[in-house]
Amino acid sequence: MSTPARATSSRTAVVTGASSGIGAATARRLAASGYRVVLTARRADRIAELAAQLGDAGHEAEAYGLDVTDRAAVDAFAERFEALDVLVNNAGGALGADPVASGNPEEWRQMYETNVLGTLHVTQALLPALTASGDGTVVVLSSTAGHATYEGGAGYVAAKHAQHVLAETLRLEIVGEPVRVIEIAPGMVRTEEFALTRFHGDEEKAAKVYAGVAEPLTADDVADTIAWTVTRPSHVNVDLLVVRPRAQASNTKVHREP
Template sequence: MSAAAAADRPTAAIATAVVTGASSGIGAATARQLAAAGYHVVVTARREDRVAALAEEITAAGGSASASALDVTDRAAVDAFAADLTGDAARSPVTVLINNAGGALGLDPVADGVVAEWRQMYETNVLGTLNVTQALLPALTASGDGTVVVVSSTAALGTYEGGAGYVAAKHGEHVLAETLRLEIVGTPVRVIEVAPGMVKTEGFATTRFHGDTAKAAKVYAGVAAPLTADDVADTITWAVTRPSHVNIDLLVVRPRAQASNSKVHREL
């Protein structure tokens, strides 16, 4: 655990949930809701200042949280994080992993796609999920009641023009979750996939368009009520808090205005 830890280590009486990509958006909202549901949340992301502030906010509100800077694409850092988190017998058991770190870059056709952006999306969305899942799966199994959540996207289930790089990465993440579920059936670990559609968060579209706020705004233009981060966090928390024998294999959640990845009602 880094120096950014914002709360004392919890006792074994409270279960721990790890949330990646928790510096903003869906990850931060999910951490807040899991803390409200009674978990000690370990919030991770590359931006240490953001996750430290989030952990302090959760703790100040009466929850239990700690923070750690983590780049999910750095396998050595992931392994060190997992070893620190699970190596102390006095620390609460890790029972939930929320693989939320990811993101999109660009909206180029295949003919003009930027290879470096495709690689970055694959490494973050797919290999990042693989790294953290592999590192924490032994602890989740040992807990006797573990849950792996993969936050994918409706892009994992259907393509659209200009989205091939992101779609390919999210399809890979979807297949990772689906295959893991087959491979570990019979163990005390559930694998849940939540696939959000159009979600308006503080940074997703802006990051995709490299800081171009005008392009980012066009994504949501005319859509009366896209999903919020809290909407998706509520869905994730609901799935995680089902009875242990209930596995929500795949939950697709879209705003009412979105019928598919390419069919959106806009009031212009």
């Protein structure tokens, strides 16, 4: 007999980077699934607005301004939880698309600190509470960039490879504990900020990323995928789920209409 599906009543989920894009969509999706969601991001005004919207819709939601690269702040945040059910490590992003020969080391550092060390800080700080719940889940939102490289993407690719290894190693190290480790690796996702941030606000360059692609993934597509993995029966661990739009066969093979 299979284990019953995971009940969501009174369960709490923390979502990092919840001020926009996939993080905000994930918070909405988990709230709709019955979770009490705690939204974190550096832009406190954005998550406060989202928490208010979720509250008006009858969901339990709380906003907490947090920079995941600030370990002291992360530790202070973690003190709020004796037990926690779900952690979605979504905070991260890409900066620049320069070749290795001319890449900006400062951008590489920022990407590593946010994507990798940010995930490390929050996961380390909240792992005791996730374990104390007796049925915790850690979600690491990586990328297909964490599984294959492409020209002009080495800084982001390196950070996402490291994030993938973090998730994979953690799963090995805590096997036998009541905590699942799930990695979601999206391909091309069109959100309002990802490409624009990567190209430092250059709208023309950002638009070229999706030019001719009929239907890139949306933030809601990824949020739905995250929610599906989290709500599987407790004994089911989706180790790694790669999700791409139909038009994308790999990081470097994308069908574009004229």
